[in-house]
Amino acid sequence: SAVISQKPSRDICQRGTSLTIQCQVDSQVTMMFWYRQQPGQSLTLIATANQGSEATYESGFVIDKFPISRPNLTFSTLTVSNMSPEDSSIYLCSLRDGGQSTEAFFGQGTRLTVV
Amino acid sequence: GENVEQHPSTLSVQEGDSAVIKCTYSDSASNYFPWYKQELGKRPQLIIDIRSNVGEKKDQRIAVTLNKTAKHFSLHITETQPEDSAVYFCAATSNAGGTSYGKLTFGQGTILTVHP
Numbered sequence: 001s002a003v004i005s006q007k008p009s010r011d012i013c014q015r016g017t018s019l020t021i022q023c024q025v026d027s028q029v030t031m032m033f034w035y036r037q038q039p040g041q042s043l044t045l046i047a048t049a050n051q052g053s054e055a056t057y058e059s060g061f062v063i064d065k066f067p068i069s070r071p072n073l074t075f076s077t078l079t080v081s082n083m084s085p086e087d088s089s090i091y092l093c094s095l096r097d098g099g100q101s102t103e104a105f106f107g108q109g110t111r112l113t114v115v
Numbered sequence: 116g117e118n119v120e121q122h123p124s125t126l127s128v129q130e131g132d133s134a135v136i137k138c139t140y141s142d143s144a145s146n147y148f149p150w151y152k153q154e155l156g157k158r159p160q161l162i163i164d165i166r167s168n169v170g171e172k173k174d175q176r177i178a179v180t181l182n183k184t185a186k187h188f189s190l191h192i193t194e195t196q197p198e199d200s201a202v203y204f205c206a207a208t209s210n211a212g213g214t215s216y217g218k219l220t221f222g223q224g225t226i227l228t229v230h231p
Contacts, residue, residue, distance in 0.1 A: 031217040042204060043159070043221045092158065096217050103149065104206075104219055106158040 002027050002097050006107030013083055013114050020079045021110045023093030028073035030097070034066070037090040037109070046091075049076040083114045117142040119207050121222025128195050129230050136225045138205035139187040147208040148181060148188045149219070154201045162203075163190070195229045202226050 003026040013019050023032070032049040047055040047068055055068035070076045080087050093107040118141040128134050140148075149164035165172045165179045165188065172179050178191040192199055205222040 033218060042224045043219075045218055045220070048218055094219075102147075103161050103164065106160075108158050 001103070002029055002095060002105055004093065004095065004105055004107040006093050006110060008110055009108060010111040011113070013112065015084050015114055017083055018079055018081045019083065019112060020077050021091055021093070023076045023078075023107050025074045025095060027097065029095045030073070031095060032070060032076045033094040033096075033104075034068060034076070034078045035092045035094060035106075037092060039089070043092065046078070049078075080112065083112075085114045088112055088114045117145055117207055117220040119205060119220050119222040121205050121225060123225060124223060125226045125228070127228045127230065130195060130197060132195055132229075134190075134192045134195055134199070134227055134229075136190045136203055136205070136227075137187060138189070138207075138222045139185075140207040140220075141186065142207070143183075143186065145207040148179070149206050150177075150179060150190050151204045151206065151221075152201045153204065153224075159204060192227075195227075197229050197231050200227055200229045 005024045007022050011019055034046040035043040036046055037043050045058050046061045046066055047057045049055050049068050049070040051070045051073055065081055067079045090109045090111050092109045094104050096102055096104045119138055121138045126134055146167040150162050151159035152162045153159045163174050163177050163179050165181050170181055176193045181188040203225045206219040208219055
């Protein structure tokens, strides 16, 4: 199984600033995803990070707020822009290294607190 | 798109009892149904999964059943232990093609507490 390194593991940020979260995988993977998990809640998909093209965003999430990069098959970043306290959450990258009927793996998550 | 409903939201059992968590999904084209366990402060970890061509799958104390006609699937944990206490999430893969390929839709989660 692929090994995922996500960083930072946590951060406290001032409102109005931006934070970029990185996700590095030790092998090439086709599908990478970014999820948000608000306190005590389920995982909500933000976007699918497509290699070589723009990310595909889910309803309620926009590129200006959550720009995503996927420069190659082993790396992706998610930026949380112009943060407000409502952005306080855990952000997780995820990947699937086989077909769509295969296990999804998750990074360890980034716990973001906006003050 | 896919919608996954999960019940109950909390479940409290005595050690040794069985626990059952149920999920329903909306997209009849979904074909992969994993269950994840998430301990406090940790990432979700797959505990069992089932594909649409199978009705039941078992792994030691954990089993999953799938009813494609009714579009629901269930997690069964037997002989529960305190270390089973965690949040459990069901999920389903949308079979949509293109850039939505492979995304998972999660249920709301069940907080399982196993009392010694």
